[in-house]
Amino acid sequence: MATKASRSAARLMISPAVILLLGWMLIPLGMTLYFSFLRYNLIIPGNHPFVGWENYHWFVTDPSFNAAMINTLLLVGGVLLITVLGGIGFALLLDQPMWGQGVIRIMVIAPFFVMPTVSALVWKNMFMNPVNGFFGHIAHGLGLPPIDFFSQIPLLSIVLIVSWQWLPFATLILFTALQSLDQEQLEAAEMDGARFGSRFAFIVLPHLARAITVVILIQTIFLLSIFAEILVTTNGGPGTATTNLTYLIYVSSLLQYDVGMGSAGGVIAIILANIVAIFLMRMIGKNLDA
Amino acid sequence: MARAVSTSRKTFNTAIAGLLGFVMFFPVLWIVILSFKSEFDAIRSPLAILTSGWTLESYGAVQARSDYFKHFTNSVVISVGSTFLGLLIAVPAAWSMAFVPAKRTRGVLMWMLSTKMLPPVGVLVPIYLIFRDLGILDTNLGLVIVLMLMNLPIIIWMLYTYFREIPGEILEAARMDGASLRDEVLYVLTPMAVPGIASTVLLNIILAWNEAFWTLNLTAARAAPLTAFIASYSSPEGLFYAKLSAASVMAIAPILIMGWFSQKQLVRGLTFGAVK
Numbered sequence: 001m002a003t004k005a006s007r008s009a010a011r012l013m014i015s016p017a018v019i020l021l022l023g024w025m026l027i028p029l030g031m032t033l034y035f036s037f038l039r040y041n042l043i044i045p046g047n048h049p050f051v052g053w054e055n056y057h058w059f060v061t062d063p064s065f066n067a068a069m070i071n072t073l074l075l076v077g078g079v080l081l082i083t084v085l086g087g088i089g090f091a092l093l094l095d096q097p098m099w100g101q102g103v104i105r106i107m108v109i110a111p112f113f114v115m116p117t118v119s120a121l122v123w124k125n126m127f128m129n130p131v132n133g134f135f136g137h138i139a140h141g142l143g144l145p146p147i148d149f150f151s152q153i154p155l156l157s158i159v160l161i162v163s164w165q166w167l168p169f170a171t172l173i174l175f176t177a178l179q180s181l182d183q184e185q186l187e188a189a190e191m192d193g194a195r196f197g198s199r200f201a202f203i204v205l206p207h208l209a210r211a212i213t214v215v216i217l218i219q220t221i222f223l224l225s226i227f228a229e230i231l232v233t234t235n236g237g238p239g240t241a242t243t244n245l246t247y248l249i250y251v252s253s254l255l256q257y258d259v260g261m262g263s264a265g266g267v268i269a270i271i272l273a274n275i276v277a278i279f280l281m282r283m284i285g286k287n288l289d290a
Numbered sequence: 291m292a293r294a295v296s297t298s299r300k301t302f303n304t305a306i307a308g309l310l311g312f313v314m315f316f317p318v319l320w321i322v323i324l325s326f327k328s329e330f331d332a333i334r335s336p337l338a339i340l341t342s343g344w345t346l347e348s349y350g351a352v353q354a355r356s357d358y359f360k361h362f363t364n365s366v367v368i369s370v371g372s373t374f375l376g377l378l379i380a381v382p383a384a385w386s387m388a389f390v391p392a393k394r395t396r397g398v399l400m401w402m403l404s405t406k407m408l409p410p411v412g413v414l415v416p417i418y419l420i421f422r423d424l425g426i427l428d429t430n431l432g433l434v435i436v437l438m439l440m441n442l443p444i445i446i447w448m449l450y451t452y453f454r455e456i457p458g459e460i461l462e463a464a465r466m467d468g469a470s471l472r473d474e475v476l477y478v479l480t481p482m483a484v485p486g487i488a489s490t491v492l493l494n495i496i497l498a499w500n501e502a503f504w505t506l507n508l509t510a511a512r513a514a515p516l517t518a519f520i521a522s523y524s525s526p527e528g529l530f531y532a533k534l535s536a537a538s539v540m541a542i543a544p545i546l547i548m549g550w551f552s553q554k555q556l557v558r559g560l561t562f563g564a565v566k
Contacts, residue, residue, distance in 0.1 A: 006390055006471070007390060007392070009386070009390075009471055010386030010387075010389075010390035010392070011386070013382035013383060013385060013386040014382065014383045014386045014387060014398070016379050016382070016383070017379050017380060017382075017383035017402070017442065017446060018383070018398065018402075020379060020439060020442065021401075021402055021405050021439070021442060021443070024405065024439040024442075025405045025408065027416070027420075028413035028416035028417055028420070029408070029412070029413060031413075031415070031416035031419075031420075032412060032413055032415060032416055035415060035416070090310070093303070093306065093307050093310070094307060096303040096307070097295045097299075097300050097303060098300055098303040098304040098307055099300065099301075099304045100304065100308070101307075103311075104304075104307050104308055104311040105311075105553075106550055107311035107312060107314060107315035108310070108311045108314045108315070109549070109550075109553060110314070110315050110318050110546060110549075111314060111315075111317070111318070112549065112556075113496060113500070113542065113545045113546045113548075113549035114318065114500075114542050114545075114546075115499065115500040115502060115516065115517050115520070115541060115542060115545070116500065116502040116517070117502055117506075117517050117518070117520045117521045118520050118538045118541055118542055119317070121520060121521075121523055121524060121534060121538070122317055122320075122321055122534075122535075122538060123317065124524075125531060125534065126317070126320060126321065126324065126531060126534075126535070127317065127320075132333040132531065134320065134336060137335040137336055138336070140335070141335065164314070164317070167314070168314070169560070172553065172556060172557055173557055173560075173561060173565050176554075176557045176565055177565055210565075211565050214561050214565055218560065218561060221407055224409060225409050225410060225411060225503065227411070227502070227503050227506070228502035228503065228506055228517070228521065231506060231521065231524075232521045232524040233524070245411075246409070246411045249411045249414065250411065250414065250507070253414055253415045253418070254414070254418065254507060259415050259419070262414065262415045263415050263416075265411075266409075266411060266412040266413065266414065266415060267412065269409045269411050269412045270408060270409060270412040272409075273407055273408070273409045273412070274407065276407075277404060277407035280407070281400060281403065281404060281407075284400075284403065284561075284562050285396075285400055
């Protein structure tokens, strides 16, 4: 039994963490909210008058906002599609009996540990460069015109790079979930004559459903914040072809020094992320009770 | 019962999985190869690259031209510093929630997790301004603080799930025998919790090492860790493939090795215990 003394000790021990996180959350959040209602540009001196919803109005009606929202959606959706389908495939494959499974798994997982700036630059230069890149040389060897990835298919190129980084994450989690599947159940189904397709659809997939949901939700949280990959490859261009919401806010805040506008964008990004977060938290919360 | 699997079937699986694994790993392998080539060879066709001579010159050039080890040291200071500072705050918190659960514990845990859901760009402006006013823009101290706060929820959660697996009776027994709170934590809990703490440390060093939003936005020349240093290669002058490869290999090698050791903890840490 916890005594009264240990309870107050416990409260004392938890308080630094609570105070820090509370400060980390409330102070910047409050400031973002406050700034978003001010006309406040770092290169324009003077006071910062309250302007109501003006920043929100300009941020949302700017044509690049629409582009950024669509790009964000395509980026998150495209990467999710590739990584979830690919992850299920890889997890099923790695679950089969084979030699050197440990080594193969390490090779599949490796991209996850490559820092974003490295993977983006390596793909951009060593692979996707139409003249000197690996794909360019292959196309040249086959007598085909090389693809200029970042001017012909800029957003798809970024989707591919980010998918390469996140496919290991999906694979690892789905593979872990797959290993807790009851093998005898599968064998019984097989003996009863269930083919691979129906064993997958009626036993494996329902078992993976929870893990798939977790992968989708966690990746969405991270993918909404994709930044480095865009910064080092395209700088959001050509035009706004690869500008996502995160990058657009970065441009307003740190390149145009528009604190008010950047903050309004920040508030919108927070609201979007929270919609996803609510579902994720519910999933994790359920697990906490179990 | 494990089933007998035919050798041909196993060979087939190995070939397919090996091929796909190789494709995933290929970009990493390719930069390792390029890093040992001259700049002239590094932009030739793949076949010419493979058959050309090997050299270490790029590794030397990266250090000579850009003071590589300063950035490497920054990365070490920032990732290790933020992790251990986080640990200092997280261990007591996770301990008290795991062993003296109160009615509010679940709510507190969920709330801590929710701070992790905050998109960094949502607080970019205030953090930038606060750091500017405090004079800690472009310093290791500033990044240690930010990354510690960013990863604190993950550290607490991971420790909490590990601590919960330690039987509470052992702690009670120690208490009965007259151990003080300090003794209890130091001599009973810590030894049992070391494996969990070690995996938490490993995962968080990896996350902090690869963090590329705050490190890019809050540093310039002085405190730039490897993530930001490598980004400076996005506007290249002349031939640079071999040097970029050498810089990249040195930047990712330590983390690749650590990552291989922490595959299992990765799942637990990044899904907050939702998948084990």
